[in-house]
Amino acid sequence: MREVYVIGSGLTKIGNLWDKGLRDLAVEAGLAAMEEAGVESVDAVFVGNMMSGILNAQENLGSYVADYLGLSGVPAFKVEAACASGGAAVVSAAMAIKSGLFDRVLVVGVEKMSDMTATEDVTSALATASEADYELFWGASFVSLNALIMRAYAQRYGLKEEDFGWMPILMHKNASDVPYAQLRFPITMEAYLSSPKIADPIKLLDSAPMGDGSAAAVLSASERRDGEGISVALVGFGSATDAMALYTREDLVELKGAKLAAKRAMEMAEVTPRDLQVLEVHDAFSVMGYLNLEALGVVEPGKASRLIESGDADRSGSLPVNPEGGLKARGHPVGATGVYQFVELYRQLSGRAGPAQAGSPELGAAMNVGGTGSNVVVTILRRVS
Amino acid sequence: MWAFNPSIPPIKREMPSRYRLEGFECHDCGFRSLPPRQVCPRCGSRNVSRVRLPRRGRVLQHAVVHSAPRGYEFYTPYVLALIELEDGTRIFSQLTDVDPEEVTQGMEVEAVLRKVRVGGHGGPVAYGLKFRPVLER
Numbered sequence: 001m002r003e004v005y006v007i008g009s010g011l012t013k014i015g016n017l018w019d020k021g022l023r024d025l026a027v028e029a030g031l032a033a034m035e036e037a038g039v040e041s042v043d044a045v046f047v048g049n050m051m052s053g054i055l056n057a058q059e060n061l062g063s064y065v066a067d068y069l070g071l072s073g074v075p076a077f078k079v080e081a082a083c084a085s086g087g088a089a090v091v092s093a094a095m096a097i098k099s100g101l102f103d104r105v106l107v108v109g110v111e112k113m114s115d116m117t118a119t120e121d122v123t124s125a126l127a128t129a130s131e132a133d134y135e136l137f138w139g140a141s142f143v144s145l146n147a148l149i150m151r152a153y154a155q156r157y158g159l160k161e162e163d164f165g166w167m168p169i170l171m172h173k174n175a176s177d178v179p180y181a182q183l184r185f186p187i188t189m190e191a192y193l194s195s196p197k198i199a200d201p202i203k204l205l206d207s208a209p210m211g212d213g214s215a216a217a218v219l220s221a222s223e224r225r226d227g228e229g230i231s232v233a234l235v236g237f238g239s240a241t242d243a244m245a246l247y248t249r250e251d252l253v254e255l256k257g258a259k260l261a262a263k264r265a266m267e268m269a270e271v272t273p274r275d276l277q278v279l280e281v282h283d284a285f286s287v288m289g290y291l292n293l294e295a296l297g298v299v300e301p302g303k304a305s306r307l308i309e310s311g312d313a314d315r316s317g318s319l320p321v322n323p324e325g326g327l328k329a330r331g332h333p334v335g336a337t338g339v340y341q342f343v344e345l346y347r348q349l350s351g352r353a354g355p356a357q358a359g360s361p362e363l364g365a366a367m368n369v370g371g372t373g374s375n376v377v378v379t380i381l382r383r384v385s
Numbered sequence: 386m387w388a389f390n391p392s393i394p395p396i397k398r399e400m401p402s403r404y405r406l407e408g409f410e411c412h413d414c415g416f417r418s419l420p421p422r423q424v425c426p427r428c429g430s431r432n433v434s435r436v437r438l439p440r441r442g443r444v445l446q447h448a449v450v451h452s453a454p455r456g457y458e459f460y461t462p463y464v465l466a467l468i469e470l471e472d473g474t475r476i477f478s479q480l481t482d483v484d485p486e487e488v489t490q491g492m493e494v495e496a497v498l499r500k501v502r503v504g505g506h507g508g509p510v511a512y513g514l515k516f517r518p519v520l521e522r
Contacts, residue, residue, distance in 0.1 A: 120453065120454060120455040120458060124456070133420070138478055138479050139457035139479065139502075140477070141452065141453060147449075148447070200485075246477070247475050248426060
């Protein structure tokens, strides 16, 4: 089967970007990716986005983004899988290239959240990732569903409040020198422990912020080496689903979909968890970050907090995790997040991560989680030189 | 401004499950859940039928909501719970008539009809079975 290479990337700053709309963000990231790839046209566009219909009264995003990128005429699609929309768009583009139908595809992840100025509105929109009639109906927010998971996880493994603080502390430390990150300041354990609870036991500092942003990548069937003879290949990808509603799962703390997606991606790449040298995981909440690490098979169940606490997951550690600050501090513009992770992984492997560069990894994985684990995408990139 | 506003058709459609706990039972693997389904999500069997689930159970896990979705702010802080009914079926609902601080794991609860959501100004009112602590017998 054909290989898939990443040949260009672009991203915008993340935050409450009042002066930039949905199209401005998508165009900024899209043009940057095409410029880095050295191309002026593509065969197709895949847009990852979750909530533009609700937040911006704008659907039909394939046409919308293609038009403003000056690409009208190309086939273009919106791909939606809740918070995994970005990852799902990457996988859709990769499948299109592998099929032989397209040679060069632009993936754009975008979410414009701050057009809804009240938190309750965005909370409602985010909650549509759960089951409307039997979760959202009862007033479930995304945070409260994750709170159930966190409580069950803490009980299963006998974890204390502070065990969950290590994840956001590392994320804030990592993001502090990343130019495009949303929360560029460190936090202390004291601040973590005293931060207000938004859905007991989840604290404000367990949670990723709301923000606007867009990330883009150009995927290609042909390799494009940089000045140093390096290129990056998408050697494995996998996606999987799990029960839609949390209450219908056998076990609250087992992300079956995440495990399946990881297994599929690793089988395609012909690698094992031990081979991975850098990770991008979906830490929308501290507990979700831990469950991602466990689903990827890099730590035993219940031991993820120790991996972070030990320093092994630092940029200079043996297995750097989210060197750019993850969802918690780099930011989580929902439908764009999977593409941010993908672009960051690409930059780590090609040595272009700037201050966030964590050594010189050759193989890495990104895990992008939708819903409470109901839709998960894993991508694996390898440096070719 | 956007909110999840159940309109009359879905409120009417979901009444059997929300008012009477009508769920489904798989005759091959025994799995029971709400709402009714045509295919068992655990074993894939289509040999299923509707079943009335028991109205009592116990709290398996709960979360207290302080920051609510639009339309639910009035009720904060409220308690969401994963409840195991007497027959082992797990459902999701709100607890009521209880102080969030007093909720304990394993607490015995029973179903009671309560108002859940008022759909905007003059919109329909949705009811459902919430769960309250079983009173001393």
